[in-house]
Amino acid sequence: MISLGPLKREDMSQLLEWRNQFPEAWRDPRPTTITQQYEWFDNIVSKSAEGRYWGVYADGVFVGQVELTSIIWEYGIGEIGLIVDPSLQGKGIGREAVRLAIKQAFEYLRLETVCGECYYCNDAWRFWRKIAIDWGAYITPLRNRKRWDNRLWDALYFSWHKGECACLY
Numbered sequence: 001m002i003s004l005g006p007l008k009r010e011d012m013s014q015l016l017e018w019r020n021q022f023p024e025a026w027r028d029p030r031p032t033t034i035t036q037q038y039e040w041f042d043n044i045v046s047k048s049a050e051g052r053y054w055g056v057y058a059d060g061v062f063v064g065q066v067e068l069t070s071i072i073w074e075y076g077i078g079e080i081g082l083i084v085d086p087s088l089q090g091k092g093i094g095r096e097a098v099r100l101a102i103k104q105a106f107e108y109l110r111l112e113t114v115c116g117e118c119y120y121c122n123d124a125w126r127f128w129r130k131i132a133i134d135w136g137a138y139i140t141p142l143r144n145r146k147r148w149d150n151r152l153w154d155a156l157y158f159s160w161h162k163g164e165c166a167c168l169y
């Protein structure tokens with residue numbers, strides 16, 4: 001069973017190892033060091049008012065991380081981010097983690113919109129397009145969002161809206 005729970009400091013080196021395998025995915029082009037990873041855990045995960053961060057667990061085993069960041073509480077909007085253990089991708093974990101994070105967003109945090117962006121240089125855009133369409137998101141391309149492999153790439157933007165998101169009903 002897939003569940004969300006608190007992130008643990010002891011899982012940060014594992015998370016960093018996964019994260020640094022997908023440099024094409026992230027907004028920040030700089031590789032993360034282990035010191036920065038612990039700083040992120042100590043200063044952002046437990047203290048940031050604009051973010052909520054969860055570990056993804058399969059029968060209690062740490063298999064991924066999902067987050068809502070850049071939350072603007074006045075507007076009820078937050079941006080989703082996700083990573084799944086590379087050795088366990090393609091088994092439905094990512095889809096379920098997103099569903100559980102959306103459920104948190106709309107039913108507990110009382111957000112109105114969960115949005116996200118995925119660069120087309122990252123094959124994960126196919127994942128987001130799949131679940132975006134399945135669950136009734138608004139989707140649109142965005143121009144020139146990331147420089148990767150010596151060229152500029154567009155991105156897929158998607159947003160789910162409370163009351164219209166099919167994964168909860």
Ligand SMILES: CC(C)(COP(=O)(O)OP(=O)(O)OC[C@H]1O[C@@H](n2cnc3c(N)ncnc32)[C@H](O)[C@@H]1OP(=O)(O)O)[C@@H](O)C(=O)NCCC(=O)NCCS
Pocket residue numbers: 022025081082083084085088089090091092093094095096117118119122123124126127128130131
């Ligand atoms: C993107 C990611 C989170 C997907 O997680 P996952 O657990 O592998 O995805 P799932 O197994 O839940 O896939 C859900 C659906 O998307 C489809 N899908 C997933 N990745 C896909 C890909 N690369 N190409 C085409 N379809 C894909 C699956 O076939 C599945 O379809 P189905 O539900 O109809 O069977 C994972 O690949 C990952 O961690 N990537 C690296 C980090 C990253 O890029 N994060 C996103 C940054 S924007």
